[in-house]
Amino acid sequence: MRLSEKKITTALKRHGYKLTPQRRAVIGAIASSPDHLTPAALYQKVRQDHPTIGLATIYRTLEILAKLELICELHAGGSCRSYTIAAPGHHHHLICADCGEVIDFSGHYLTELEERLCRETGFEIEGHLLEFIGRCQSCQQNA
């Protein structure tokens, strides 16, 4: 079950944002698509009904919707990246949202889940990305 357009517009108003035709169009386009859309793809889609909308408005609207957690962000390749030396064997990351500290932890928590996904979806799974975001102890104290 996904959030309805109605709930999203209500939430926007509740947080003091104006309900403009452009925002309605962006929300409509996201809500009516089963796929994940990049900002550029969304721009194309919205322009079919709303040819004068600017790309900046798309970005601004996405920023608000993501902040309010009304839409969900997917990371898949591309630019937001940093690197560290690989550890043999699997590990995952725990990242501090304030200071950027990264703690690695290892383990095989996902094997069972991975097998189930294979069975149910027919995917051949190559890898996964597991990251926790939070706040480290010293950043908690500084806040």
Place this chain on the structure above:
Amino acid sequence: MRLSEKKITTALKRHGYKLTPQRRAVIGAIASSPDHLTPAALYQKVRQDHPTIGLATIYRTLEILAKLELICELHAGGSCRSYTIAAPGHHHHLICADCGEVIDFSGHYLTELEERLCRETGFEIEGHLLEFIGRCQSCQQNA
């Protein structure tokens, strides 16, 4: 335990890549840093010892090392993003590396792990990112 510089250079040669001073410098910089480094940060660091290195070489080297899985990539905010409407309650993604299809799945597989990480690291955990990468059935057939 992390991969040693030695193992990385050996693996490079084994795959037919030349061992240039620039590549050594990049590998040395990554291997000697406990943190995750962005391409730009790495560039700064390498230039201390190797002032003439070009940023393109950093990118090229990172690309090779990541392809050989000698370094490990971290995604944390930033640009590589696409969006879909939020589902109430948690869900995760299964992404086809070939066609980009995304399947959402939900569940609470990580609660226990999250609690353990809290206890052991003192982090206050806000959220997480869990994505599986693989190949969907039709892309497996086309390959």
Place this chain on the structure above:
DNA sequence: GCTACAAATGAAAAGAATTATCATTTATAT
């Protein structure tokens, strides 16, 4: 050690993605 040659490099340009600026328009509370 020399040589040949493909591979790698640095510099610079090009391209892609995102954000900021600013004058104009508009949603909304009154």
Place this chain on the structure above:
DNA sequence: ATATAAATGATAATTCTTTTCATTTGTAGC
């Protein structure tokens, strides 16, 4: 209806990454 702050579109500016290309260099084979 009106006033006002917020939002918009166009454009410029940034930032990040990739490409191009002439030059340099690592390495296999002698």
